Amino acid sequence: MNQPVQTFTPQAFHQQAHAALENPQIRANFRKAMDGLMGKRREAFSDWDLETLRQLGANIRLRALSKLPDLLEQLEANCEANGIRVHWAENGEQACAMITEICQQHGASSVIKGKSMVSEEMHLNAHLEQAGIEALESDLGEYLVQLNEQTPSHIIMPAIHLNTDEISDIMHDRTGTERTRDVDAMTAAARAQLRERFMAADVGVSGVNFAVAETGTLCLVENEGNGRMTTTAPPVHIAVTGIEKVVEHLADVAPLYALLTRSATGQHVTTYFNMISSPRKAGEHDGPKEVHLVLVDSGRSRIYQDDELLDTLRCIRCGACMNHCPVYTRVGGHTYGTTYPGPIGAILMPHLMGLEATKDLPSASSLCGACGEVCPVKIPIPDLLVRLRREAVGDGVGNVPGAGVKRSRKEVAAWKSWQWLATHPNAWRGASLIAGSFRGLAPSHLGPWTEYRTAPKPAKSSLHTLIKRHRKEQDS
């Protein structure tokens, strides 16, 4: 039951989008949820100078990234000084192996997990299961998704694709909970089910929202208390995160936290904010005896090499870009077939999986700019989408794995013809004259366009002609 079932792939984006669009339940669940989240965000920022705060957030992230190698070393030194053991993983597989090894060293048979997208990214649960270690998700949404043998459909709200009735069915079928529409009753049932597991778990695995270099502190943002239980109840805590999550100063955390919670769920503060700075100290009665930090690269340092793509690493994982994306709202998170869906997924996953697998993601945007408008750290998401489109159709000499995968002679020839026409004004005017004269012959079916719309018809006379005529009338 614990294995993440990968039924969705980015290669099948079109088929998955078709299925989602045909599914009224999915459509309604996402529309309602995203409308709610957009409203809450708007409300939460209503008395803030949002532009100033976003610029501050962007500057903090940019400053951290500009010093990333140094800050990571500083983080390591300060964590180690605090008693937190730091491990470096080049990729997800290495990270999984390290975490498995730590578990095995402690003879662990069960792991309780706080929410961590990086652990989703590297399919940690499946790896642990292969080693005979059971991993249980303790975030309520993650728990439901795991019970239902699915993957998260949203990075903040993993089970947002499910409605109350569906959740009631899952809880009934998988845990024997009585069917109910009472959300509080279901939450209480899940709480009771999880409570035992926190106490019994041998190891707790969590993510990290901000890793503070100057103090060696790991910050964890959460609402359910499961993060605190995960990181304090079991004797061993392993935090796992991407190398980009580091910030320079403790003072950098406050603005980022203010942006994160408001952008994500419209909350002014979350119910829990954990700052983990060491294992249990001598004389203390609780807390883990060991704390580990696993820093995962997984293609991030390659992104870091490119001055433009680097902006991708600013992300603080709030999910606001998905909440405001008209494409995500229509097709839902699973359609993307990637750990991170929506706009951030479309600009991040090509680096993690290569453009070959993800080539349909950067084009799955109308470039409406809603994502870039709400991003709390001002990532120019539309520009990065265009950049990745360019990498996909380019000559293959790019900074992204799989560059050039979408290049087709036919398409290049079409754009070259267009270029020729648009750089030869006489030919351009001639073409519109011909199109106008034969407009009766214009096709009424234009492939996919006319499945939903009527075909546009060339005008009888182009603007060039109309203006010439207008001038003649004025002169006469």
Place this chain on the structure above:
Amino acid sequence: MTAVKLYPPRPDKVYLFGTCLIDMLYPEAGLDSLRLLEREGIEVIYPQDQTCCGQPAYTSGYHSEAREVARAQLDLFPGPWPIIVPSGSCGGMMRTHYPDLFAGTEDEAKATELASRVFELTEFLVHVCHLTLDDRGAPEKVAMHTSCSARREMGLADTGPALLQRLGHVELVEQERASECCGFGGTFAVRHPEVSGAMVEDKSRALEAAGADHFVTSDCGCLMNIGGRLAHRDSSLKGEHIASYLWRRTS
């Protein structure tokens, strides 16, 4: 997203960049833009060698092709006068992306200078012409769809509605989720037809539900998309470019 722009005083002359979509499919919108400007006593120069701003290739990732097409426009506007573009999407391309597209090339300075003279039509009518309108049409309700490029790339969410509010007999009604994209997105509509189709269906339903007699937009891409969708299911709701609407009601 755009920095605050300081608007110049009303000039004697302007250039009109008509855009390829208007040129070939909606030329009346271009002519009506010209008429609105001329009525303000402004001489309008329409360089006959203009073709396309290059955006279709740019957003599809074909930047060298886009650059060559853009380069062919750079020398058409040699005077110091503003360049008026009746489209937020082409205007956004020229104002925002030309400097990037030509960065590091010998035409960088020229492209950047040209970009600084680009104005979207409704922006120019509101902020530079301070246009007043004498509405001669019958009372009706109108809804406006502002394109995403006008709204977000150029920061012009308000200029279109501001002009409509100056029409004495017109009641401006707002559709639900007015700021949401109509689903056009250039080649997006062809590459992801089903998603685009779902978006334009929602947009056209929202416009109908707003109880508008008519809808206007400042971008012909959106017009082709939403108008095409409404016509496809024989809706009585019709749309037009805001320049044509303003001209029709005040001439």
